[in-house]
Amino acid sequence: MAELPKTLEDAIAQSCEAVKSALADGITRIQVELLFPELKFMTVAEQFLPQFTEYESRLKVFFADAGAAALARRDWTDTQFQISDIGTGRAASLEAKIQPEDEIFLFIAPTSVEVPQLEKLCELIGDRPVIMLTPRLEDSSVVGIGYTARETRRRFISTIESCYYIRPVDDESALFRCYPGQWEVWQEIEDEYQKIVELPKKPSGDELDAILLKGQTANTADATPARKPSVFKSLQRFIKALSS
Structure with missing residues (x-):
């Protein structure tokens, strides 16, 4: 039985084990949520990613936007996994982001704004594993969302197992x-x-x-x-x- 973590390292270690257990049970849509307002998602990602180095180039890491992806490429130089962005506003390019050799996908801090693109990417990914790390898919601060967009978000979130x-x-x-x-x-x-x-x-x-x-x-x-x-x-x- 898991206990409340004492440190961020404990929480991330617990989350990695939870993800691996879920993957072993055949769950392919997973999210890890550490909902502390002060927590920076890059801090979590830097400690979470080493647990999945076994996938090497078969792991593809997505950021919400091209700027965050570019910063990650600059700072994470000694990596074998691929880094990309979700591509908000560029729906035509989504299909090119998913390749047959990709085996597992990690989306870092996606928000409710990217849900339409996320849903399309997950359709392209099929039954391969997808992990959402520190997502903000239910961000109540986003206003002006119509009924159709809310239903799309609700439907998409319902397909994801919150394993941590x-x-x-x-x-x-x-x-x-x-x-x-x-x-x-x-x-x-x-x-x-x-x-x-x-x-x-x-x-x-x-x-x-x-x-x-x-x-x-x-x-x-x-x-x-x-x-x-x-x-x-x-x-x-x-x-x-x-x-x-």
Whole structure:
């Protein structure tokens, strides 16, 4: 059973194992979400990518735009994987971005703006594995999206398995999932984090609020909550220090 990570390195190591477990189980649409506002996606990518060097040139890494891809090519000189961009606004070029020899695909920090291109790329990719690293596909700050675009985004997101997820709900609670485990809600009680519930599906905002309000324990055979050190705040402080 995975525990709340103590450091960013712990979280990334957990996420890599979760991804590998999901791939071994035949899941081909995967996302890794570390939802800390201060966290820089390149910091995560630089530590995540070495876990997949075995794929060498068969790994293709996509950034949201050409500028980010160019910076990665400049900074990541000693790499065997390929670097590209999603190509927003250049739909005609999407087909050329996916080649038969490509075996696995990593999309770094894609946003809701790129969903139409992502969906088309995934159609071209077929049943080959796709990993979304720190995506922002449900970014509530994007306004002016029409009904059709919202439905496209909802449909696309529904095809992706969130195999690693960690998000501070507030200063005293967190939502956590590490595949193949269930969704877990952790809450700080008397200076210790307790796992207060396990859920088979990601809770909605209202469901999460109700769980935290009640402080209910998991409805499992073991009714005793898992008591862990108060590590979540340490992780938040670590990320803030890293990003400063």
